[in-house]
Amino acid sequence: MNTVTVVGASLAGLYAARELRAQGFDGRLVIVGAEPHLPYDRPPLSKDFLTSDPSNLLVGGAAEAPLALTDTEEIGELAAEWLLGVHATGLDQHARAVLLDDGRSVVTDGVVVATGASARRLPGPWPAGVHTLRTLDDARALRADLAQGTRRVVVIGGGFIGAETASSCVALGHDVTVVEAAPLPLLPQLGPDMGAFCADLHRRGGTRLLTGTGVAGLHRVASPHSHSHSHSHSPGHVTAVELSDGRLLPADVVVVGIGAAPNTAWLAGTSLAVRDGVVCDDGCVTSLPNVVAVGDVARVGGVRAEHWTSATELPRVAVRNLLAARTVETVTALPYFWSDQYGSRIQFAGHRPADATVRIEEGSPDDGSFLAVYEHAGRVTAALAVDCPRPFMKVRRELRARQVAAV
Amino acid sequence: MIPVCRLEDLPAGESVRLDTTPPVAVFNADGALYAVDDTCSHQDASLSEGWLEGCLVECPLHAATFDLRTGQPTCLPARRPVRTHRVSVVDGTIHVHLTEPAAVPVPVPASATSAIVPAGVSGAGSLSATAHSTLTGEGSAA
Numbered sequence: 001m002n003t004v005t006v007v008g009a010s011l012a013g014l015y016a017a018r019e020l021r022a023q024g025f026d027g028r029l030v031i032v033g034a035e036p037h038l039p040y041d042r043p044p045l046s047k048d049f050l051t052s053d054p055s056n057l058l059v060g061g062a063a064e065a066p067l068a069l070t071d072t073e074e075i076g077e078l079a080a081e082w083l084l085g086v087h088a089t090g091l092d093q094h095a096r097a098v099l100l101d102d103g104r105s106v107v108t109d110g111v112v113v114a115t116g117a118s119a120r121r122l123p124g125p126w127p128a129g130v131h132t133l134r135t136l137d138d139a140r141a142l143r144a145d146l147a148q149g150t151r152r153v154v155v156i157g158g159g160f161i162g163a164e165t166a167s168s169c170v171a172l173g174h175d176v177t178v179v180e181a182a183p184l185p186l187l188p189q190l191g192p193d194m195g196a197f198c199a200d201l202h203r204r205g206g207t208r209l210l211t212g213t214g215v216a217g218l219h220r221v222a223s224p225h226s227h228s229h230s231h232s233h234s235p236g237h238v239t240a241v242e243l244s245d246g247r248l249l250p251a252d253v254v255v256v257g258i259g260a261a262p263n264t265a266w267l268a269g270t271s272l273a274v275r276d277g278v279v280c281d282d283g284c285v286t287s288l289p290n291v292v293a294v295g296d297v298a299r300v301g302g303v304r305a306e307h308w309t310s311a312t313e314l315p316r317v318a319v320r321n322l323l324a325a326r327t328v329e330t331v332t333a334l335p336y337f338w339s340d341q342y343g344s345r346i347q348f349a350g351h352r353p354a355d356a357t358v359r360i361e362e363g364s365p366d367d368g369s370f371l372a373v374y375e376h377a378g379r380v381t382a383a384l385a386v387d388c389p390r391p392f393m394k395v396r397r398e399l400r401a402r403q404v405a406a407v
Numbered sequence: 408m409i410p411v412c413r414l415e416d417l418p419a420g421e422s423v424r425l426d427t428t429p430p431v432a433v434f435n436a437d438g439a440l441y442a443v444d445d446t447c448s449h450q451d452a453s454l455s456e457g458w459l460e461g462c463l464v465e466c467p468l469h470a471a472t473f474d475l476r477t478g479q480p481t482c483l484p485a486r487r488p489v490r491t492h493r494v495s496v497v498d499g500t501i502h503v504h505l506t507e508p509a510a511v512p513v514p515v516p517a518s519a520t521s522a523i524v525p526a527g528v529s530g531a532g533s534l535s536a537t538a539h540s541t542l543t544g545e546g547s548a549a
Contacts, residue, residue: 018483041450048451066450071486309469312484338468347468389456389467397458 001109001290001323002027005098006080007088007266008114009033011041012295012311014069016112017078019319029080030106032098034115034263036085037136038075040067043308045139046164047340050146051171067136088115091270095291110322112315113267113278113286113293117260117306122156127220129238130254133161142255146172151252153177154241156215158185160339162257163198166207167341169255177208177249179215179241189337190348193358194372194384197365198341205342214244218254260306262297277304283327284318290325292318300331309336334400344368347389349396350382358384362391371395411494411501422464424455431492431503434475436462441475442492442503448473449485 004020006013009031017031033039044067052063075082083100090099091111098106119132131142145151146169153169155162158180169176178185184195185202202209220236241249262277272286273279277299284292284300295311298304298318313333321327336349356374361383363370371391374382383399385392409425417423417435425431430445432455439462445455452468459465462475471485478488493504 015483044450069484074486345468389453390458393458393465393467 001025001325003030003106003108004028004110004112004322005030005032005106005108006112006114007032007098008112008116008295008297009035009039009082009084010114010116010295010311011039011069011308012116012298012315013112013114014039015312015315016114016294016319017080018074019315020112020323021078023319023323025319025323027109029078030098030108031080031082032086032088032100032106033082033084034087035135035137038082038084039069040064040136041069042134045136046133046161047168049139050143050165050168064136088266090266091272091291093271095270095272095288109290111291112318112322113291113297114295114315115263115266115297117262117296119256119260120258122215122218122256122258124217125220125236127218127236127238129252130218130256132256133165134260142253145253146174148252150174152250153253153255154179154249154251155255155257156241157257157259158182158198158202158209158211159189159257159259160186160337162255163202163341164339165255165257166202167205169253170206170342174253176206177210178202179213179243179249180209180211181214183212185209185211189352190384191352191354191356191358191374197386198346200365201342201344210243210247210249213247216242216244216246218242219248260296262299262304264297275299281327282330283321284314284331285321285327290322292322294318305335307335307337309333332404334396334403336396344386345389347385347392347396348382349392350374350380350399352382356381361395363388408495409503409505411503414496414499414501417501420459422455422457422459424453425503427505430455431505432464433494433501433503434459434464436475440494440496440501442494443473443475443478444489444492446489447471447485448480448487448489454489 006016020029049063087101088098089101095111098108119134132138133142151174153174153176155166155178158178162178166176166178185198187195199209218238219240220238222236238251238254241251241254264274267274278286278293278297280286280293280298280300282301284294286293294314296306317329317331320329334349339346352374353376356376358372358374361371361373369387371388372384373380383395411433419435419437422432422434424445431442432445433442445453447454447466449471452466454464456467457464463472464475465472469484472481473489474481478491490506492506495502
């Protein structure tokens with residue numbers, strides 16, 4: 001294998017590049033990144049990045065320094081060709097060339113698909129003041145809007161991005177409402193008991209939480225707003241969010257946190273199977289042995305996990321299998337994610353069957369610090385901790401050891 | 408020299424966090440005492456709440472692991488060391504002797520990306536070029 005192209009220059013792409021070199025690949029390494037930035041860490045974008053000192057608000061200011069995932073020394077060691085600000089638009093039939101939107105193509109022997117996911121948008125016009133939060137540029141734009149004084153912020157979606165953004169907005173002194181279509185936030189991820197706990201976090205934190213209602217549309221004023229710089233916005237500025245039950249929520253800033261869709265459009269027309277992600281076997285190998293997929297875009301063994309930890313754990317196995325030209329190792333990672341909301345740190349690890357029951361193992365939700373375990377068929381399958389890191393680590397290790405032993 | 412606690416109040420396998428600026432974590436690793444900056448060099452998490460195994464501590468948030476003897480990370484995602492501090496026991500009380508902030512080596516972040524990155528990435532340097540000045544600034548000002 002002379003050339004490997006990593007398509008995607010975020011967390012999973014960077015980890016794949018690192019693994020290629022660490023596992024002895026000394027050929028030509030090309031990294032294609034759609035964003036103009038070197039790899040950076042996304043989780044802080046909804047947390048510290050939004051709430052950092054206003055004196056750091058300049059682009060490239062102090063708030064952005066901790067985001068950098070790599071440095072000059074490592075970039076030198078990787079000896080890769082970085083094609084940043086360039087979108088991959090296609091892959092030829094046998095994945096021997098990656099086509100780019102600037103008209104170039106990269107002739108390659110192996111491909112790591114690490115194109116991630118994009119924030120889902122609401123249908124219809126997209127007036128100024130309406131944001132998604134996925135990229136550094138998204139976060140810069142939102143932060144700039146939030147620096148205009150006290151705003152009425154409506155967050156659409158009570159998932160992790162929505163909850164963390166709402167928490168950050170409240171910390172900045174804004175008037176915040178979260179709209180969640182389900183009866184409780186984070187139901188699919190955490191189940192009803194812990195979803196109820198998270199609903200309390202919103203209320204205790206000073207956020208208005210409206211559940212069980214969808215969004216009918218956005219209201220806007222027709223005249224262009226002076227703060228609008230983005231040409232992608234249609235004329236006008238958002239004024240309110242209309243709910244499906246008819247209520248109208250006045251809004252200066254709207255954050256749309258309704259999930260992310262895997263970036264697979266560029267693979268249309270190839271023989272790769274795409275079904276809400278690039279379909280891979282348990283070892284991240286696609287239907288072509290010289291193409292592997294990692295991170296948010298990869299559906300590995302039937303599961304697509306948009307977790308930071310998956311993006312860092314999949315590449316080792318994926319690269320090993322790519323270099324071996326077949327699946328010699330499968331993924332045994334235990335799902336893990338965390339979220340910081342209203343000063344509480346939530347950590348979750350494991351698998352949560354829909355009918356799992358929750359038992360508080362240590363501490364108490366009323367005190368805001370506890371360890372809960374999810375049990376199914378007499379076994380602990382997952383754990384959730386709120387500000388309870390040490391007991392959580394113990395359970396997480398036990399779950400991980402059991403998962404590895406089961407493979 | 409900052410008093411921490413009585414030696415008997417920090418049994419093997421335990422740790423304690425000092426509310427200094429920045430906070431410091433003190434560990435009893437199987438009888439050996441170590442002190443390092445409490446905040447993980449990767450992201451905001453308290454190493455005093457980490458998993459202690461031998462003289463290694465694993466961060467509770469992303470499992471970055473540090474060698475308490477040197478402060479060096481032994482695996483990703485941490486890439487920078489945490490400061491180590493000298494520990495002494497005087498009359499049965501544990502004390503920490505804080506290391507000067509300037510003693511922390513500052514890595515050289517990517518600032519010269521234009522030399523490495525081919526055309527079309529003029530914006531690429533902005534994220535990490537500023538990391539350079541900021542990290543340096545933190546190192547000398549903290």
